[in-house]
Structures are given as C-alpha cells and as structure tokens.
Amino acid sequence: MNNIKNKITIGITMVSLLFGVGSCETLELELLDDPNALNSSNASPDFFVSQIQLSLKDFFFEVTEPGQELTRMVHMFGPLYQNAYAPSDFDTAWTIAYAEIMADVRSLRPVAEEQELYTHIAIGEIAEAYVITTLVDFMGDIPYSESNDGVTFNPVADSGASVYANMLTLLDAAIANLNRSETRLPAEDFFYGGDEDKWIALANSLKIKIHLQQRLVEPAQSAAGINAIVASGDYITDSDGDFTFRFGTTDTNPDSRHPIFARNFTESVGVTDYMSNHFMNLLLNEKASPDPRTRYYYYRQRATNAQNTVEQDCVGTLPPAWYGFTIPYCNLDGNPGYWGRDHGYELGIPPDTGIRATWGLYPVGGNFDADNFEPIPDRNIGTVGAGFEPIMLSSFVDFMLAEAALELGTSGNARAYLESGIRASMDKVTNFRTDLVDETFAATAAEIDAYVDEVLASFDAASADDQLNIIIEEYFIALYGNGVEAYNSYRRTGKPDDLQPLLREDTDRFLRSFLYPDVYVNQNINASQKPDVFQKVFWDTNPDNGFIN
Secondary structure, rough: OOOOOHHHOHHHHHHHHHHOOOOOHHHHHHHHOOOOOOOOOOOOHHHHHHHHHHHHHHHHHHHHHHHHOOOOOOOOOOOOOOOOOOOOHHHHHHHHHHHHHHHHHHHHHHHHOOOHHHHHHHHHHHHHHHHHHHHHHOOOOEEEEOOOOOOOOOEEEEEEEHHHHHHHHHHHHHHHOOOOOOOOOOOOOOOOOOOHHHHHHHHHHHHHHHHEEEEEEEOOHHHHHHHHHHHHOOOOHHHHHHHHHHEEOEEEEEEOHHHHHHHHHHOOOOOOOOOOHHHHHHHHOOOOOOOOHHHHHEEEOOOOOOOOOOOOOOOOOOOOOOOOOOOOOOOOOOOOOOOOOOOOOOOOOOOOOOOOOOOEOOOEEEEEEEEOOOOOOOOOOOOOOEEEEEOOOHHHHHHHHHHHHHHOOOOOOEEEHHHHHHHHHHHHHHOHHHOOOOOOOOOHHHHHHHHHHHHHHHHHHOHHHHHHHHHHHHHHHHOOOHHHHHHHHHHHHHHOOOOOOOOOOOOOOOOOOOOOOOOHHHHOOOOOOOOOOOOOOOOOOOOOOOOOO
C-alpha cells in the first residue's frame, strides 16, 4: 500500500513538487507518468476519497508507534534518544502526507466542486488537517503554503504556529462543506458510513486538540476556542462518534489485518514486539488492584518471568543507580508472565518469542488473557487481525477537556471530565469483541467502580499539579494504541512525572522533536536538518531539562 504508483495521486509530477527536483527533471518525470494512474482528469471523486481515508490510516500507523515507544507504552530499543530514530524512519509518513493525501485533496477539489460533492471535499480537508498538524507536532516548522501548489519546486518551511492557524481555518472550511447540500455522499466512508454529523463532531474535536496543544503559547485563544466548541455540544461525546479505522481478517492480496497483529502473530517468526515494563507496571501495581483493562491490553504466553541470564541477561543484576529500587527494572517481580523490557534496553533477542508478554485483544485484535499461559500458536487467534486504530475517541476528548478545565479554566468540571474519560475508556475496552472474552476473567462493574473511586479520591486530595498528573496518567492508560496524543501530551505537560528513565543514560533531556525525513532534507534545496532531537516545536515552552525524574 505504500507504493505511490498504487495510490490515487495526481502522478509523479506532484511528487517532484514536494521533494524539490528541478524543472528539467520534472519534464523527464512527466514523460514517464503511468498512463494507467488515476489523476484529476480520469479519476472518480469516490476513488480519491477512498484513497485519502486509506492513506490516513497508513499515516497514523507510521507515527503512532514512535510516540508509544517514547512514552513507554511499548518498548523502545533506543538505546539513547540521539540515535533511537533515523531521519529515514519518517520517510513513509512524510510521503503519505504530502505526495498522497495533500496531492489527492488538491486533485479532488476541482472535480468535486464541479459536481457539488462537498462532503467529499470535507473528508479530504479533515484528513489533511490531521496529518499536517501531526507533522508540526512531531517535527516543528514544515512546508505548507508553497507545497503542492503546482508552481514551487522547493517549498520553504512555514512556522509551526502559522500552519496551526491554517489547520484551524481548514477544519472550519470542512465543517462549512459538511453543512452544504451535496448531490450525493461518498460511495465509501470507512470511518462514519456517510454520517456527516459525526464528521463535523470529529472536526470540532480536532480543533479542541489544536487549541489545547497550543495552550502554553496562546492561553486566551485556546480557552475561547475550546469554550465555544463545548458550548455548541458538537464534538465527540460518546463511543458512537469515535474515529477509528477497523481492519479485516484477510491475510493475503491484500493483507487487511491490523499491521501490528500481522507483524507479531505468525507461524514462522512468532511474537516480535516487546511490551514495556513501565506501562505494564502502571496497570498492575499503581492502584490497590490491577487495572480492569490489563487482561484486554496484554496476553501472557508463560506463567513465569525470565529466570536466568540465558532468557534475559539482566536477571539477577542490579539496576542502574538512577533507577534506585522503586522503579521497575528487568522483571516485574510478583507479576508472573508480564515479561517485557526496560526503556531503551537494546541488547540482542534471546529465544523468547514464545514466552514474552504480547499484545492482547484491545486494540490490535489478539488474545484475551484468561490465564491461558500458552504460546501464540499461529495467526488464527483472537479476531484474526480485525483490530482497529484508535485515532480519536470520546475518552480522549474527555481527558483533554479535563486538562483544559484545570489549566485554562474552561467551562466544565475537571473532576467530572476525568471520571467520564475513565468510564468511557473502560466501556470501550471491555466491550470490544466480548465474544472472545472469558467471562470468568472479564472486568466487572464493581472492579471498574472501585478503580474510578480510587482515582477520584486521589484527585480530591491532590494539589493542582498532582491533579494534572492524575489526569494525564489516566489519559495515557486510555490512549493505549495511540502514541500521537501521548507524545504530544507528555511534552505539553511534563506528565506523568514518573516515567521509567532510559536504561543506558542518566539524562533529563527528552526527545522533543524528530529529525526531518531524508526525503525532505535531501531533495529540497531550501531544507536543512536540525542539529539534534532536542529542538522544541513552537508550542513547547517547557524547560529544556528536567522532563524525566
């Protein structure tokens, strides 16, 4: 799906505008255009909209994993922030954003306007707003005003703040288009099945996200923007409006399964990913009882942890001095089977693919943990790959509004939003594919109530700073599967304030933005690489140091 010739784009010429080749090279590429490729003169608007949606789910997959790794949702090999991610790691995401989604939106617009297909246009605008905002969040200043304009071959980067302003305008345009009368709806709406009201609610929810993200630099504007949307009531308020991409079960030609499922559950390779010791410990040991979502998030292949240095070379060793003896290290003692790795642990792979802990039922579609303690046999487990991408859920919006109420004084009660977010997350997780859940081990209403009561009691007794920590920690737990919002929230708030440190280095410097992709800096004469990964994006005014305790 990442081969551009298989995408619905306007052809190789537009790619040249993105990557900055000169006019002579552009002419040569034009002569090589695939005559079978879809473009604005021969493609149906429905094909463009379908492809834009598919490209959006691909983009999310490319960016969500680094965010999860950095925030300890899953294991990051690292070993250091300086070398954990190469510029080429983001080539695919950058190409999807510019050469696919933006190019398709611009090719779609004149055809759709002529046919009065305004919902088609709006879906493209929302997708563009999401991916461009995310690139600003991950990388900082990026090209926008000169990109894909049909004129400029080496677009200059715009300031992140100006791009943010453009994205708010673009989302307003999408809402206006959704409120217009169209001749027909898109033939395929993978997210909302043609429900324009849900697309409007999503657009407003993304505006809440943008306003909150820049609250440190635009507090008054952020508060006003959020208050206006909350007053309208027109945002994602329940799971019926959740913005998720649902995968299928076909494993060949094409593979329609959740890509994390496809990567991990195979006969020949076995489980490939390591789970994060920090995040598992957060669910298992930070409250009076384990989080009711734990068995949905994780599946244990063995009833014991690593027992010797052959299985895991850190067994029996002392933690680094900066860990002390309160931070999880090597194994989660007292939690058998929750076999993961520490943050930045990069050493080789022992023969543990059939014994380490792995992804569970939610959200990738693996096995529910019913104390099976059996190795994953093959790919025919759980949903057989029919998991989903949690791009924007009602619980996420609740947590964002809780933070806004606490930090900006926006309308609503932070405590009430906190409770709503936790309960919405519990409901989402525990009701996903209940046909695959062993009722003996399923979360009960009493367990959920006890969890909520404990969090709220802690919130009531906490200082304002600790209240923010509680909100963001609960947000992190609900975000499982979404590293975009976790990475953003951590840099915005510095919370949770007890993340597991890097194993190989005692540092309080966190990766504040990623290096620009090779496809950008190597092929655009107006682009230059950053000096390091400690450069902050425009909305990040937090101190350079002191982020990790």
